[in-house]
Amino acid sequence: MDEIKKVVVIGSGIMGHGIAEVFALSGYSVILEDVIPESLSRARASIEKSLARMLASGKLDQGKKDRTMQLIGYSQNLAESARDADLIIEAVPEVMDLKRQVFEDVSKVAKQGAIIASNTSNISITELSKSVPDPARFVGLHFFNPPVLMKLVEVIRGESTSDEVFELMFKLSQEIGKKPIRVNRDRAGFVVNRISAPEGLFFSAVLDNGIARPEEVDAFAKSQGLPMGPYELMDYVGIDTVVHSMEYYSSTLSGEFTRFRTLKEKMDRNELGLKTGRGFYEWKDGKAVIPAATPTDKIQLLDIFAIDVNEAVRVIEEGIATPEDIETGVKLGLNRPFGPISVAQGLSNSEIKGKLEEIARNLGCDYFLPARSIQEGRLREVINSKPAPAEARPEGEKISHAQESNAVSTLPQHEGELIMVRREGPVTYLELNNGRLNLLNSQMLDELEEKIESFRKDRETRVIVFRGKSGVFSAGAELSQFFSGGIDFMETDRKGQRVFSALTELPQVTIAEISGYCFGGGFELALACDIRITSDVAEMGLPEVTRGLVPGWGGTQRLPKLIGGSRAAYMILTGERIKGARAMNIGIAWDSVPAESLSERVTSVATKIATEVAPTSVATAKTLIYKGIDTAITTGLDMEAISMGMLFGTEDIKEGVSAFLQKRKPEFKGR
Numbered sequence: 001m002d003e004i005k006k007v008v009v010i011g012s013g014i015m016g017h018g019i020a021e022v023f024a025l026s027g028y029s030v031i032l033e034d035v036i037p038e039s040l041s042r043a044r045a046s047i048e049k050s051l052a053r054m055l056a057s058g059k060l061d062q063g064k065k066d067r068t069m070q071l072i073g074y075s076q077n078l079a080e081s082a083r084d085a086d087l088i089i090e091a092v093p094e095v096m097d098l099k100r101q102v103f104e105d106v107s108k109v110a111k112q113g114a115i116i117a118s119n120t121s122n123i124s125i126t127e128l129s130k131s132v133p134d135p136a137r138f139v140g141l142h143f144f145n146p147p148v149l150m151k152l153v154e155v156i157r158g159e160s161t162s163d164e165v166f167e168l169m170f171k172l173s174q175e176i177g178k179k180p181i182r183v184n185r186d187r188a189g190f191v192v193n194r195i196s197a198p199e200g201l202f203f204s205a206v207l208d209n210g211i212a213r214p215e216e217v218d219a220f221a222k223s224q225g226l227p228m229g230p231y232e233l234m235d236y237v238g239i240d241t242v243v244h245s246m247e248y249y250s251s252t253l254s255g256e257f258t259r260f261r262t263l264k265e266k267m268d269r270n271e272l273g274l275k276t277g278r279g280f281y282e283w284k285d286g287k288a289v290i291p292a293a294t295p296t297d298k299i300q301l302l303d304i305f306a307i308d309v310n311e312a313v314r315v316i317e318e319g320i321a322t323p324e325d326i327e328t329g330v331k332l333g334l335n336r337p338f339g340p341i342s343v344a345q346g347l348s349n350s351e352i353k354g355k356l357e358e359i360a361r362n363l364g365c366d367y368f369l370p371a372r373s374i375q376e377g378r379l380r381e382v383i384n385s386k387p388a389p390a391e392a393r394p395e396g397e398k399i400s401h402a403q404e405s406n407a408v409s410t411l412p413q414h415e416g417e418l419i420m421v422r423r424e425g426p427v428t429y430l431e432l433n434n435g436r437l438n439l440l441n442s443q444m445l446d447e448l449e450e451k452i453e454s455f456r457k458d459r460e461t462r463v464i465v466f467r468g469k470s471g472v473f474s475a476g477a478e479l480s481q482f483f484s485g486g487i488d489f490m491e492t493d494r495k496g497q498r499v500f501s502a503l504t505e506l507p508q509v510t511i512a513e514i515s516g517y518c519f520g521g522g523f524e525l526a527l528a529c530d531i532r533i534t535s536d537v538a539e540m541g542l543p544e545v546t547r548g549l550v551p552g553w554g555g556t557q558r559l560p561k562l563i564g565g566s567r568a569a570y571m572i573l574t575g576e577r578i579k580g581a582r583a584m585n586i587g588i589a590w591d592s593v594p595a596e597s598l599s600e601r602v603t604s605v606a607t608k609i610a611t612e613v614a615p616t617s618v619a620t621a622k623t624l625i626y627k628g629i630d631t632a633i634t635t636g637l638d639m640e641a642i643s644m645g646m647l648f649g650t651e652d653i654k655e656g657v658s659a660f661l662q663k664r665k666p667e668f669k670g671r
């Protein structure tokens with residue numbers, strides 16, 4: 001990026017060293033600044049360790065590791081390092097006066113035009129910007145921990161931040177491989193922390209009202225698939241930290257955040273959780289000793305969903321972020337499979353309103369009452385809303401056109417196509433492109449359906465190869481959509497079945513190039529292809545039964561037909577994974593080859609089919625094979641004979657026979 005060449009990160013702690021590493025990995029020259037020399041040496045060691053892990057897992061090579069290390073300098077001399085910096089990011093502890101002092105010091109030495117950013121989790125960007133001479137060039141850049149792994153960056157606009165700086169930081173965050181969201185108004189908690197804030201209030205109120213015991217609630221959370229329940233998590237994070245954040249929201253969002261006493265009492269007794277060995281639970285060897293308990297039936301998932309949706313609606317009403325950015329922020333920032341907007345899409349206004357009124361009544365807490373738009377029955381309108389035009393907004397809330405055009409859809413958009421198409425003559429490669437694990441989602445099924453439709457009429461393409469862009473074929477279906485009920489779930493299942501059946505019915509030959517992981521829905525996609533070629537180290541399987549599901553996109557039907565009932569039953573009923581070589585031995589894959597030669601092998605098979613085989617024969621043979629599987633052999637044989645009669649009239653048969661007789665290569669036309 002032209003405007004930003006040199007970056008300085010002030011504070012080399014947990015966040016600062018990670019932010020520096022992220023920039024250096026993208027080729028930026030970075031100086032890490034700290035007042036404590038040991039912090040700098042710890043930061044250097046942590047960066048070195050993190051890069052070594054990436055090297056070991058093949059994410060970067062030795063050259064890139066060395067270059068990244070060289071791009072990071074370490075300094076205790078702010079005047080020297082910040083002098084020619086284009087971007088200065090502050091990541092010192094969350095103490096207002098300390099941050100203010102840092103910005104005053106920076107302002108004395110930074111060049112004119114430098115952009116100054118804060119990684120604060122909570123402090124107002126507008127307040128902080130008052131410590132620099134040019135608040136228009138001050139912005140919030142909120143990375144998540146650990147910055148190297150967490151994709152999300154909240155780009156926060158203070159009241160004086162210029163459009164230019166705001167948009168530049170948004171683009172820069174994209175350039176360093178992050179997924180930024182725009183926080184258009186500087187309000188407590190920004191987006192992600194704000195959405196989760198009332199959950200803390202809810203669990204405090206549950207305790208004070210004696211609704212359920214911590215272990216019963218945590219047992220419930222675990223029964224829903226969460227790795228940790230809310231009280232175990234509070235113990236883990238530190239009850240003092242939780243209380244401080246509640247105090248912060250009490251002074252910014254609502255006084256009710258500090259009305260509930262149990263948490264505060266725990267803090268006063270120094271029962272802070274893991275760090276003091278006792279909180280809600282005893283902690284031994286880093287683990288909570290949680291009394292056995294039956295999951296409570298006094299709390300439902302819908303309670304949490306409704307609270308999250310309510311807060312998301314408030315965030316939209318206050319003009320802080322678009323529905324699309326809220327969804328992305330919650331998914332990426334809280335590592336959740338779905339955010340409050342997709343939850344709201346699956347529920348009615350009255351369901352959420354009724355639920356919120358019930359929670360507010362039962363817990364005696366007005367903060368849970370429905371937000372204005374929900375009270376007025378306008379939930380759907382709000383979650384599908386675009387930001388208001390700039391001129392309709394109060395002063396200081398102007399948003400750029402770029403933002404408006406980005407806010408049309410309510411669901412997160414992936415950067416780039418989820419299925420990338422690469423044509424090489426008669427072979428078309430479809431590369432699944434949804435992050436490292438290539439999880440299949442509803443949007444990918446839509447894209448695939450569209451592409452299958454266009455292949456039907458495509459005379460040029462003879463072979464279609466599916467592969468994973470990240471080196472992982474597909475680790476399964478993304479369970480990221482909220483389903484309002486069984487019918488909704490069934491309809492989505494049918495959609496996958498429909499798309500995979502359409503794939504099987506294509507006239508072209510389809511090949512699955514299986515590398516990395518190939519599980520669940522991803523494995524079912526491979527099963528819907530005609531040919532599977534795998535790498536020796538690829539792993540495949542149908543783990544659905546271990547999650548309370550069954551394979552739903554054709555796995556229970558195609559696998560037994562492919563490898564026989566006994567083997568299929570073992571794979572489906574145990575959910576066990578198998579490797580490439582075994583997949584070949586039991587007939588799932590035609591071939592299993594070393595990982596490094598997989599693409600070459602697949603391309604050679606695809607090219608051979610595409611250039612040597614008559615398309616009319618292929619299309620007919622595919623129909624005979626797949627229809628034949630479901631048909632009595634006498635009918636199948638009849639179909640075969642009729643097909644031969646039909647093929648007799650094609651140009652391809654004439655070309656095939658005469659090329660054979662003339663000992664030359666045939667040139668099939670597909671007619």
Ligand SMILES: NC(=O)c1ccc[n+]([C@@H]2O[C@H](COP(=O)([O-])OP(=O)(O)OC[C@H]3O[C@@H](n4cnc5c(N)ncnc54)[C@H](O)[C@@H]3O)[C@@H](O)[C@H]2O)c1
Binds near residue numbers: 011013036090095120
């Ligand atoms: N830790 C998280 O999970 C997380 C996540 C997002 C944002 N944040 C925010 O990031 C900021 C930093 O948090 P952290 O967890 O990295 O803190 P940390 O305590 O790990 O690191 C802070 C570093 O700043 C250094 N420092 C202190 N005063 C300094 C000064 N005057 N000049 C230069 N360096 C100075 C300290 O020596 C230390 O190395 C905070 O505002 C925090 O709210 C933290």
